[in-house]
Amino acid sequence: MRGLLLLGHSHEVIREYLQDPATIKLLQEFQQQNAHLLQQFEKLRQEIEDQKIESFEDLQQYDQKGADALVKLATQTTPLQMQGRNIGFFGLTSTGKSTIINKLLDREVAKTGAGETTTKIEPYDGKGYTLYDIPGRNDDTTYFSMEYVAFWKGLTARVVLLTTSMKEMTKVFHLLDAINLKYDIVVNKFDLIKQDERENFKAQIKQEINQCGLKGVNNVWFVSSQNPRQFPDWITMCHSFLDCYPDLELEARQFVFEECSKTDTTFTAETLAIFIDNRFYELNNLKKVDQRLARSVESCKLDLRRFGAKFTANSSRPYFLGHEREDVVKHRKEFVKYFIEREQHFYTITNDAVPQWKTPTTTPAVLLYILSQFKRLFQLLPFKNEYKNHNFVCLLDNARTHTAAHMHINDFGMTPGTRCPVDKIDYIDENNKKQTIECYDDDDEYNKGLLALAYELNVFVLKKYANSMN
Numbered sequence: 001m002r003g004l005l006l007l008g009h010s011h012e013v014i015r016e017y018l019q020d021p022a023t024i025k026l027l028q029e030f031q032q033q034n035a036h037l038l039q040q041f042e043k044l045r046q047e048i049e050d051q052k053i054e055s056f057e058d059l060q061q062y063d064q065k066g067a068d069a070l071v072k073l074a075t076q077t078t079p080l081q082m083q084g085r086n087i088g089f090f091g092l093t094s095t096g097k098s099t100i101i102n103k104l105l106d107r108e109v110a111k112t113g114a115g116e117t118t119t120k121i122e123p124y125d126g127k128g129y130t131l132y133d134i135p136g137r138n139d140d141t142t143y144f145s146m147e148y149v150a151f152w153k154g155l156t157a158r159v160v161l162l163t164t165s166m167k168e169m170t171k172v173f174h175l176l177d178a179i180n181l182k183y184d185i186v187v188n189k190f191d192l193i194k195q196d197e198r199e200n201f202k203a204q205i206k207q208e209i210n211q212c213g214l215k216g217v218n219n220v221w222f223v224s225s226q227n228p229r230q231f232p233d234w235i236t237m238c239h240s241f242l243d244c245y246p247d248l249e250l251e252a253r254q255f256v257f258e259e260c261s262k263t264d265t266t267f268t269a270e271t272l273a274i275f276i277d278n279r280f281y282e283l284n285n286l287k288k289v290d291q292r293l294a295r296s297v298e299s300c301k302l303d304l305r306r307f308g309a310k311f312t313a314n315s316s317r318p319y320f321l322g323h324e325r326e327d328v329v330k331h332r333k334e335f336v337k338y339f340i341e342r343e344q345h346f347y348t349i350t351n352d353a354v355p356q357w358k359t360p361t362t363t364p365a366v367l368l369y370i371l372s373q374f375k376r377l378f379q380l381l382p383f384k385n386e387y388k389n390h391n392f393v394c395l396l397d398n399a400r401t402h403t404a405a406h407m408h409i410n411d412f413g414m415t416p417g418t419r420c421p422v423d424k425i426d427y428i429d430e431n432n433k434k435q436t437i438e439c440y441d442d443d444d445e446y447n448k449g450l451l452a453l454a455y456e457l458n459v460f461v462l463k464k465y466a467n468s469m470n
Contacts, residue, residue, distance in 0.1 A: 080154030
């Protein structure tokens with residue numbers, strides 16, 4: 001990869017690696033305003049090229065005066081004046097930069113695939129921020145230019161991706177340290193590391209950071225861009241990148257407090273998402289052009305946890321009336337006890353301000369919530385290899401619907417000793433208590449007949465039918 005904008009002639013704009021008109025115009029204006037500094041950069045760049053130096057590390061080793069001169073020029077370079085919050089993603093080919101950008105924006109905008117799919121610096125606009133997908137590169141001499149230094153300094157955050165070792169990007173880290181720029185490190189494809197080796201791998205990366213003497217590291221996150229929710233660092237990373245409206249967050253907290261203080265049951269995470277969306281467009285004086293929310297419902301669910309919202313019963317709400325039968329209470333206690341005793345088998349989330357995923361300490365279990373018979377269970381069959389070391393626990397929704405038998409009155413005979421399809425009938429009385437009526441007499445020889453059952457159930461029977469049974 002050659003220069004970002006300039007090669008050879010100081011005023012020749014090379015568009016091979018940059019095609020965004022707005023950024024090109026911004027850099028052209030920057031060149032004109034800093035013409036003298038540009039000439040010094042070009043002179044130094046030519047000297048470095050003549051020595052066939054390929055990295056900042058090489059420059060420090062073979063030409064310390066040149067390295068000092070580069071750092072001095074970089075210090076004199078002012079940041080590029082970019083609007084809003086701007087985040088640049090750097091890394092070698094196939095480290096997953098484009099995939100992460102797609103996940104952060106919640107839509108497929110950056111090309112992904114094997115090999116180098118990003119060939120130009122591509123900006124992708126989010127809600128109040130821009131993500132820059134920087135082409136993968138295997139040298140860092142391109143960064144020895146005024147334009148690139150100004151671009152780096154103008155970014156709100158610099159994110160360097162790697163997958164196996166700090167050595168992948170050590171040269172770039174040392175250059176960033178030399179010009180006093182902070183950066184975040186994202187270790188992607190963490191899911192490819194075997195589960196029992198992940199803690200050791202984390203320790204290895206942190207040890208390499210210390211061994212390399214890196215000074216500008218803000219954060220180190222271990223994530224999987226293909227499976228974002230698998231590791232807790234993804235949530236923390238997203239909040240760090242995209243939460244750039246602290247005043248709006250305070251408004252959201254107050255809104256949640258007020259809504260949760262009400263006695264109705266209408267407030268949901270979607271309510272919060274709509275509130276944030278409306279306020280976002282009001283604050284930025286923007287017109288909404290699509291149906292996408294500024295903050296997704298899923299993110300708002302996590303916000304509610306961070307805000308300390310709790311989902312507890314409120315006896316004054318009509319929803320709870322009639323839902324506290326003895327059998328319901330009993331089974332609920334058994335249900336809760338089951339999971340408390342087996343907590344170490346499940347992926348759980350903490351109640352911290354920034355929730356973190358907790359990995360099972362023993363054989364992990366997958367919790368399936370069955371909505372439509374066992375369709376969801378069979379949908380998981382293609383992934384049986386991925387879950388071969390997991391146990392499965394199934395929750396069946398509306399269990400009474402699936403287990404209760406539907407009987408027609410014609411299934412019962414009117415007189416004793418005739419047809420009767422069940423041994424007993426369970427029902428809930430007007431006091432919300434479970435009652436049972438035996439369909440057979442004490443000797444279990446003859447069924448009581450429909451009329452006798454009707455009397456025991458306090459069902460009104462017309463006199464003519466009652467007389468017909470006598």
